[in-house]
Amino acid sequence: MLDTIVVGAGIAGLTAARLLHAAGQRVVVLEARDRVGGRMWTDRTAGFSVDRGASWIHGLTDNPLTEIVAELGLDTVEFTVGSFQAGGRPIADHDESRKLMDRAATEQWLADVETADALFQRAIADSGDDETYAEATERTLAETGWGAERADRLRQFFRHRTEEQCGADIEQVAAHALDEDAIDGDEVIFPGGYDAIPHAFAKGLDIRLATTVTAVTRSADGVRVDTDGGSFEAAQVIVTAPLGVLKAGTIAFTPALPDAVAGPIARLGMGAFNKVFLRFPERFWPDGVYAIRRHGRPGVPWHSWYDVSAVSGHPMLLTFAGGDYARAIEQQTDEEIVASVMGSLRDIYGDAAPTPVAHWITRWASDPLALGSYSYVAVGSSHHDHDAMAEPVDGVLHFAGEATYGQEPATVHGALLSGHRAAERVLGAPLPLAGLTGALEPAN
Ligand SMILES: Cc1cc2nc3c(=O)[nH]c(=O)nc-3n(C[C@H](O)[C@H](O)[C@H](O)COP(=O)(O)OP(=O)(O)OC[C@H]3O[C@@H](n4cnc5c(N)ncnc54)[C@H](O)[C@@H]3O)c2cc1C
Structure with a gap:
C-alpha cells in the first residue's frame, strides 16, 4: 500500500x-x-512565455518562493503593480475625460486612496462577517464628504480592487476579505514562465x-x-x-x-478572474510606465493595462476581467472580447492604438478542473x-x-x-x- x-x-x-x-x-x-x-500554466506556443494563470510573486520579502527562484536560477523582472496598487510605480493615469493626469492630480489621487483606505479600516473595525465590501465602501465615502465625481472615482477603484484581488463583485465580498492582503517587498514576473x-x-x-x-x-x-x-x-x-x-x-x-x-x-467564494493579452505591431503607449489606467465610470469594464513587453520581448499589454464580468466574457468570442478591449484603449489613444496582431484570452470559470480562478472571503x-x-x-x-x-x-x-x-x-x-x-x- x-x-x-x-x-x-x-x-x-x-x-x-x-x-x-x-x-x-x-x-x-x-x-x-x-x-x-x-x-x-505558461503558454509557449508563440515562442515566448504567456502566463495564462499566475504571473506574479506577490512580495519577495519573507516569501519561500524567493529562495526557490534563486535555487532554480530563474530569471525575473521587477513588476511591483501586481496587486492593484494605486501608485508606488509610474502609472499613466487618465482621468474621466481621458486626459493624462499631471503630477499634482496624481498626487491628489494617491492621497485620496490613502485617506479612504484609512477610513475604510476604521469603518470595518467593528463589522462582522455579514457586511459587504460594498456597504463598508459606501460608509467610508459618506464620511469623506467628497463631491460626487471625486467619491465615484474612489468607488470604482474599490470595485476594481475586489474584482482583481478576489475575482468577485464588491457586493459579493465580505468587508474583511482583504484584511490579510499585505504585500511585503517588490513583486516580480517571469520571462521564462x-x-x-x-x-x-x-x-x-x-x-x-x-x-x-x-x-x-x-x-x-x-x-x-x-x-x-x-x-x-x-x-x-x-x-x-x-x-x-x-x-x-x-x-x-x-x-x-x-x-x-x-x-x-x-x-467561501470561488472567484473568476481572466486575462486578456494583446500583442501589438508597435508600441503606442509611453515608455517607462508599468501600467495605463482609466479612472471613474469610463474605466468600466476595462480600466488597467499592464505593460508586459519585458516578458515576451514584443509590445504587449495585459488587461483583466474580474467577477461577474469575467464570467460573462467567457461566453463571448475572442473577437468580441478583443473589440471591446480595443474600444476602451482607443477611447484613450484614438487611432494611435493599432489592431493587435495576436491575443491570448483565458476562461478559468469554464475550466472543469478549476471552475474559477481563486478563492475569496x-x-x-x-x-x-x-x-x-x-x-x-x-x-x-x-x-x-x-x-x-x-x-x-x-x-x-x-x-x-x-x-x-x-x-x-x-x-x-x-x-x-x-x-x-x-x-x-x-x-x-
Ligand atoms: C488568471 C489567474 C491569475 C493568477 N495570478 C496570480 C499571481 O499573479 N500570483 C499568485 O501568487 N497567484 C496567482 N493566481 C493564483 C494561483 O495561480 C493559485 O493560487 C495557485 O496556483 C493554486 O495552486 P493549487 O495547487 O492550490 O491549485 P491548482 O494549481 O489548481 O492545482 C490543483 C490541481 O488539481 C487538479 N484536479 C482538479 N480536479 C481533479 C480531479 N478530480 N482529479 C485529479 N486532479 C484534479 C487540477 O487539474 C490542478 O492541476 C492566479 C490564478 C489565476 C487563475
Whole structure:
C-alpha cells in the first residue's frame, strides 16, 4: 500500500508530494490534466512565455518562493503593480475625460486612496462577517464628504480592487476579505514562465497524468481513491483540487465530509478572474510606465493595462476581467472580447492604438478542473474558513491548496505553504522547506 496519495499536481500538491517523497514515503500524485502546474500554466506556443494563470510573486520579502527562484536560477523582472496598487510605480493615469493626469492630480489621487483606505479600516473595525465590501465602501465615502465625481472615482477603484484581488463583485465580498492582503517587498514576473517552478518540483515524482479522481473513501485502515483509470489505496490522502471543483461535488467523499470542512467549502467564494493579452505591431503607449489606467465610470469594464513587453520581448499589454464580468466574457468570442478591449484603449489613444496582431484570452470559470480562478472571503464567511478547510478528517484525509491557506489565499506561495502544512500533518513531524528544489532519490 502507498503511504500517501496526492490529488492534483498544482503547486500545493507537488510541494506536499515532494516533501513526503524526500522524507522516504511512497507517494503517488493523481492529476486529471495532461500537464502539471494547475493554475500555473505558461503558454509557449508563440515562442515566448504567456502566463495564462499566475504571473506574479506577490512580495519577495519573507516569501519561500524567493529562495526557490534563486535555487532554480530563474530569471525575473521587477513588476511591483501586481496587486492593484494605486501608485508606488509610474502609472499613466487618465482621468474621466481621458486626459493624462499631471503630477499634482496624481498626487491628489494617491492621497485620496490613502485617506479612504484609512477610513475604510476604521469603518470595518467593528463589522462582522455579514457586511459587504460594498456597504463598508459606501460608509467610508459618506464620511469623506467628497463631491460626487471625486467619491465615484474612489468607488470604482474599490470595485476594481475586489474584482482583481478576489475575482468577485464588491457586493459579493465580505468587508474583511482583504484584511490579510499585505504585500511585503517588490513583486516580480517571469520571462521564462512561472510554471518552471511546478515543472522543477515534478521531477522525480510518480505522477499519473490524465487521471481524474472521482471518489475518496476513508476508513479506519486508510483511504481508497477511485479514478477513471482504476483505484489506489494509501494510508492517507491530500486533496488539492480547487475550491470550485470541491463546491461542484464532482469528487464523492464517503463518508460525507463533516460540517467543520463542508461548511467552509460552502461558505467561501470561488472567484473568476481572466486575462486578456494583446500583442501589438508597435508600441503606442509611453515608455517607462508599468501600467495605463482609466479612472471613474469610463474605466468600466476595462480600466488597467499592464505593460508586459519585458516578458515576451514584443509590445504587449495585459488587461483583466474580474467577477461577474469575467464570467460573462467567457461566453463571448475572442473577437468580441478583443473589440471591446480595443474600444476602451482607443477611447484613450484614438487611432494611435493599432489592431493587435495576436491575443491570448483565458476562461478559468469554464475550466472543469478549476471552475474559477481563486478563492475569496464571501459575505458570511471569514478568513478562518480557509484554514478550517484544511483540518484533518479522521486523521487520514487532508485538504491543501490556495483556498485552505487563510494568511495568503489566492496566491502561489499560499498554495505552496498549504502543501507544506499538509505534508507535516501527514508525517506528524516538522519538515524543512529547504531542499524542495533538491534532487530526489527514487522511492523504495
Ligand atoms: C488568471 C489567474 C491569475 C493568477 N495570478 C496570480 C499571481 O499573479 N500570483 C499568485 O501568487 N497567484 C496567482 N493566481 C493564483 C494561483 O495561480 C493559485 O493560487 C495557485 O496556483 C493554486 O495552486 P493549487 O495547487 O492550490 O491549485 P491548482 O494549481 O489548481 O492545482 C490543483 C490541481 O488539481 C487538479 N484536479 C482538479 N480536479 C481533479 C480531479 N478530480 N482529479 C485529479 N486532479 C484534479 C487540477 O487539474 C490542478 O492541476 C492566479 C490564478 C489565476 C487563475
